Amino acid sequence: MPRRYRVPFDNILVSAAQDLVTIFGATGKMCRIIEVAVCASDTALPTSQMLDLRCRYLPATVTTGSGGAAGVITPTDPGDAAASFTARTNDTTKATTNATATVRLERAVHIYAGLDYMFPDPPPVGPTDAFVFELLSTVSGTVHLSGGALVEEIGGAA
Secondary structure (H helix, E strand, O other): OOEEEEEEEEEEEEOOOEEEEEEEOOOOOEEEEEEEEEEEOOOOOOOOOEEEEEEEEEOOOEEOOEOOEEOOOEEOOOOOOOOOOEEEEEEOEOOEEOOOOEEEEEEEEEOOOOEEEEOOOOOEEOOOOEEEEEEOOOOOOOEEEEEEEEEEEEOOOO
16 A cells, blocks of 8 residues: 655755755655645745746666755654655755656746646656756745655555
């Protein structure tokens, strides 16, 4: 039975393009990315601007980004076991792959509206693959962002 997990980032000061969330597959299991979201979390309105966002599937050998932190993976059902996949959030040095990355979503959204996107055909992430939800452009002014990804893990022992 699939298990769902959230990988959030909360009220992060963003001043450069970065990988907001990176999901790394686990041995013997598959993941599907169900949803990604981002919004401004400042208490005062930030500078009016667009956020240039992209989701990419990174196959084969993936080099982890840096400058961020290990992602906190939280089960949506508190009784579920810990996830097998790993995650990172807010890496300012982006993750790379030695194969051809595939763009699954590219969208510019107004910072006041944010993005909450549910994939109609959730991208799979295998054991040696990764998925990256990234901010492609530098923001102007002081901006704090919150958001994350909803990930479904399938396979392996219960």
